[in-house]
Amino acid sequence: MDKEEVKKAIYDMIEASMGKKKLKPSDVMKKLKADHGVERGDGKAALKDLMDAGTLVYSYKGGSYVELPPK
Amino acid sequence: MAKKYDTPMLDELKKGAFPSFITEIEKATETADYAKDLLGLLERSFNEKKTHWKHGGIVGVRGYGGGVIGRYSDIPDEFPGVAHFHTVRVNQPSGFFYTSDALREICDIWEKYGSGLTNMHGSTGDLVLLGTNTESLEPIFAELSSRGWDLGGSGSAMRTPSCCVGQARCEWANIDTMAITNEITQHYQDEMHRPMFPYKFKFKVAGCACDCIASIARADMSIIGTWKGDIQIDQKEVANYAKGGMDIQAEIIDMCPTQCMGYDGKAISINNEHCNRCMHCIAKMTKALKPGKERGATILLGSKAPIVTGALLSWVIVPFMKMEPPFEELKDLIDRIWEWWDEHGKNRERVGELIERLGFPTFLKGVDLEPHPAMVTEPRRDPFFFWSEEDIEK
Amino acid sequence: MSDLPERQTDIGPPHYEKFLPPVIKKNYGKWAYHEEKSAGVMVHVAESGDKITTVRVASPRILATQSLREMSEIADKYCDGYIRFTTRNNVEFLVSDESKVDGLVKELKDKKYMLGGIGSRISNVVHTQGWVHCHSAATDASGLVKAIMDELSEYFTDKETPAKVRLAVACCVNMCGAVHCSDIALVGVHKTAPRILDEEIKNMCEIPSTVASCPTSAISPNPKEKSVKIKLEKCMYCGNCYSVCPAMPIADPKNDGVAIVVGGKVANLRTVPKFSKLAIPWIPNNPPRWPEVTDAVKKILDTYIAGAMKHERVGEWVERIGWEKFFDITGLEFKIQHVDDFTFARETFRMAATFKH
Numbered sequence: 041m042d043k044e045e046v047k048k049a050i051y052d053m054i055e056a057s058m059g060k061k062k063l064k065p066s067d068v069m070k071k072l073k074a075d076h077g078v079e080r081g082d083g084k085a086a087l088k089d090l091m092d093a094g095t096l097v098y099s100y101k102g103g104s105y106v107e108l109p110p111k
Numbered sequence: 112m113a114k115k116y117d118t119p120m121l122d123e124l125k126k127g128a129f130p131s132f133i134t135e136i137e138k139a140t141e142t143a144d145y146a147k148d149l150l151g152l153l154e155r156s157f158n159e160k161k162t163h164w165k166h167g168g169i170v171g172v173r174g175y176g177g178g179v180i181g182r183y184s185d186i187p188d189e190f191p192g193v194a195h196f197h198t199v200r201v202n203q204p205s206g207f208f209y210t211s212d213a214l215r216e217i218c219d220i221w222e223k224y225g226s227g228l229t230n231m232h233g234s235t236g237d238l239v240l241l242g243t244n245t246e247s248l249e250p251i252f253a254e255l256s257s258r259g260w261d262l263g264g265s266g267s268a269m270r271t272p273s274c275c276v277g278q279a280r281c282e283w284a285n286i287d288t289m290a291i292t293n294e295i296t297q298h299y300q301d302e303m304h305r306p307m308f309p310y311k312f313k314f315k316v317a318g319c320a321c322d323c324i325a326s327i328a329r330a331d332m333s334i335i336g337t338w339k340g341d342i343q344i345d346q347k348e349v350a351n352y353a354k355g356g357m358d359i360q361a362e363i364i365d366m367c368p369t370q371c372m373g374y375d376g377k378a379i380s381i382n383n384e385h386c387n388r389c390m391h392c393i394a395k396m397t398k399a400l401k402p403g404k405e406r407g408a409t410i411l412l413g414s415k416a417p418i419v420t421g422a423l424l425s426w427v428i429v430p431f432m433k434m435e436p437p438f439e440e441l442k443d444l445i446d447r448i449w450e451w452w453d454e455h456g457k458n459r460e461r462v463g464e465l466i467e468r469l470g471f472p473t474f475l476k477g478v479d480l481e482p483h484p485a486m487v488t489e490p491r492r493d494p495f496f497f498w499s500e501e502d503i504e505k
Numbered sequence: 506m507s508d509l510p511e512r513q514t515d516i517g518p519p520h521y522e523k524f525l526p527p528v529i530k531k532n533y534g535k536w537a538y539h540e541e542k543s544a545g546v547m548v549h550v551a552e553s554g555d556k557i558t559t560v561r562v563a564s565p566r567i568l569a570t571q572s573l574r575e576m577s578e579i580a581d582k583y584c585d586g587y588i589r590f591t592t593r594n595n596v597e598f599l600v601s602d603e604s605k606v607d608g609l610v611k612e613l614k615d616k617k618y619m620l621g622g623i624g625s626r627i628s629n630v631v632h633t634q635g636w637v638h639c640h641s642a643a644t645d646a647s648g649l650v651k652a653i654m655d656e657l658s659e660y661f662t663d664k665e666t667p668a669k670v671r672l673a674v675a676c677c678v679n680m681c682g683a684v685h686c687s688d689i690a691l692v693g694v695h696k697t698a699p700r701i702l703d704e705e706i707k708n709m710c711e712i713p714s715t716v717a718s719c720p721t722s723a724i725s726p727n728p729k730e731k732s733v734k735i736k737l738e739k740c741m742y743c744g745n746c747y748s749v750c751p752a753m754p755i756a757d758p759k760n761d762g763v764a765i766v767v768g769g770k771v772a773n774l775r776t777v778p779k780f781s782k783l784a785i786p787w788i789p790n791n792p793p794r795w796p797e798v799t800d801a802v803k804k805i806l807d808t809y810i811a812g813a814m815k816h817e818r819v820g821e822w823v824e825r826i827g828w829e830k831f832f833d834i835t836g837l838e839f840k841i842q843h844v845d846d847f848t849f850a851r852e853t854f855r856m857a858a859t860f861k862h
Contacts, residue, residue, distance in 0.1 A: 064309075064458060065267075084301075084307070088174070091176070094173050097169050098177070099168065100169075100265070103266070103267050103458050104176050104267040109169070110169055124652070126655075128658035129565070129651055130563055130619060131565060132567040132647040133651075135565055135567050136637075138571045139569040141571065142569075142570060156636035159758055160759075160792065161756050161758045162635075162640060165640055165751065166751045172512075182638060182640070198638065204519050204524055206589065207591065207592075208525055209589065210524050210580075210586045210588070211577035211578070211586035211587075211588065214573050214574075214576070215577055217573070228569055229568050231573070234683075242638070253512040254509070259516065261513075261515070273592070278534035278536070279533060280529060280536065280559070281536060281539075282549070284534070287534065289521050293517075293521060296518060304514070320774070321774065322773065323591075325683040325686065325771040326771075328683050328686035328771045328778065329683055388773075390773060391816070416678075416679060416680035416684075417678055417685060417743075418679050418680075418748075421847055422686075424780070459718070
């Protein structure tokens with residue numbers, strides 16, 4: 041997968057998680073690896089892009105999670 | 112200054128010898144309005160014996176998963192000035208050294224965009240800017256980072272490492288605590304700003320076993336300076352201590368935990384083979400005794416406060432490691448530990464708790480460390496030990 | 506906001522070398538010894554013979570920018586601008602020119618700074634945010650520190666104790682300070698279980714992580730309400746669930762209070778580092794001065810000073826005389842709460858027939 045595809049996969053994953061079980065960044069990496077065979081380094085780089093662009097945000101509730109930005 | 116609220120309870124705490132935090136909060140009302148409502152809210156808490164702060168939420172600077180702690184009042188209508196009152200954690204320089212210009216630079220930014228209140232410093236070590244609103248976060252970050260300051264850690268990430276004063280101003284520092292701290296901090300910026308761990312991970316670096324930074328109690332990885340070889344003795348200075356009135360037998364020899372010292376009324380002798388390097392004699396006779404010449408660190412792992420299954424102190428995982436820049440052996444060990452923790456750790460599980468759950472031997476195998484008697488105070492008492500495939504005769 | 510400078514990321518903190526006085530840079534790693542001149546002044550001497558004088562003052566940890574500016578001005582006048590903070594939140598003025606020390610000390614005293622905290626004394630109190638800024642505080646921290654240090658100030662500025670006495674205050678059992686390893690420490694505690702706000706839990710909380718947060722498995726799902734329930738007899742009021750799920754508030758003003766723990770230390774000197782142990786399980790919150798708490802701290806401190814040998818920390822003293830003797834001579838009541846029933850309980854039972862009557 042190229043970076044844009046990894047980003048899309050992450051975004052879809054987070055979108056699907058909203059309102060259900062929240063995902064930690066490491067959950068995202070493990071799922072990327074399991075579902076798409078994406079290596080951790082590539083997953084991290086894609087997630088960083090999404091965060092830097094504000095497409096996704098970190099949240100904290102007794103632990104750090106990845107979420108869509110609040111509306 | 113005209114007061115916005117009556118605060119008789121807080122006013123009581125302006126009296127007395129110790130510097131008053133209420134006086135500090137009052138001073139901050141001169142540069143911004145936040146502190147006025149903070150006083151009102153705090154007086155309310157003192158009356159009701161109850162906090163009026165709520166959890167954080169999604170608040171931070173773009174791209175970072177830490178460094179800002181969201182804080183909201185639970186009675187924002189009554190105290191709108193502190194409806195938002197977020198904390199910004201600024202990564203302190205190693206050793207907490209500043210120049211007056213650096214402090215004024217922080218003050219200028221903070222008076223412009225925040226409450227004017229700080230903690231010098233937070234428990235983890237950050238320079239804490241206490242109280243601002245969500246809109247100010249990006250401007251504060253731009254102002255800080257463009258001047259060479261960055262945010263510290265929060266959430267499930269590497270937390271801001273910190274250290275004692277070390278070799279900058281202490282004769283007992285066996286390692287360069289500030290260099291190690293700065294190197295870890297710079298090398299792992301990504302791990303600090305983009306939370307990727309099961310939970311928090313703290314580093315504290317102490318120059319000797321006095322542990323002025325409380326690393327053994329407050330850091331997931333505690334790096335404590337120590338030495339190999341004989342304690343260096345200056346017998347002339349020993350005599351000076353005796354002349355100065357020190358009861359060397361009672362205060363030094365009898366208090367040595369391993370009873371490896373002797374004093375014949377003139378000179379001190381040490382059976383170094385039995386010294387456990389506790390620092391008592393060196394700390395009490397700093398002019399006469401110095402650590403041995405081969406310096407390094409003991410690496411310990413796992414300490415944390417009692418949440419949730421009880422407090423832990425760090426325990427030895429590497430008895431002695433040389434500590435020279437660029438600290439590759441240390442970084443390699445850190446990487447192996449994080450990888451193992453990431454693979455096996457549950458949400459909100461500190462590395463020490465994970466080792467308790469899976470077993471210390473499992474950890475040692477997992478991160479490829481050789482067992483050593485220094486890692487335990489005694490070998491196991493029970494007969495229930497595991498063997499590997501290769502130990503079994505087929 | 507278009508006039509904002511361009512932000513940078515991942516640059517880390519400024520390098521410490523920028524902030525070191527020249528005499529420190531020159532003698533870095535080559536210090537020979539130090540001498541305590543008074544409770545608030547010490548001199549470090551390098552192998553080269555160079556000296557640096559440190560003048561230490563107390564700080565309430567919460568500092569307004571005005572105070573930082575004032576300290577900066579003082580540092581400019583006497584210290585070429587060099588200043589540092591200690592891990593216990595003291596402020597240290599670093600004087601390279603010995604002739605300026607007396608002037609600095611005088612100005613600090615004139616300006617009502619509290620000099621001290623060096624040597625076998627009480628140093629500043631490590632503490633947490635409390636009601637000033639924390640959502641889970643069971644008591645205030647700064648207020649307790651102020652109340653205690655006003656009472657004990659002479660042990661900071663002048664009088665010596667048998668060894669260092671390290672005090673700490675944590676406003677809840679999360680203990681964002683070294684309370685669990687301090688000579689005498691206060692910790693905010695709850696006595697009642699969290700309330701369950703079913704309606705809010707539905708919207709705010711994740712059921713599995715809330716259930717998993719409980720160390721005693723007291724919380725289980727309540728599918729009917731899409732919420733959770735608590736087995737009250739299992740709850741030990743740690744508040745961990747509240748950290749994970751804000752719809753389980755645990756604050757209870759009538760029952761929240763302060764516990765006192767003693768005998769912890771982090772230094773390895775003589776004896777190994779120790780955890781603090783429970784001395785008093787609960788004292789009511791009585792702001793603004795918590796007189797019952799300050800009385801209890803003074804009682805423990807006075808008994809220690811009277812009984813300890815030179816260099817003996819609180820924990821070493823208690824271990825030498827025995828905890829049964831500690832309760833006897835302090836007059837503190839030994840209650841059912843003192844007997845451990847948590848993770849490490851068995852290690853604390855007396856498996857010997859030797860103890861003092």
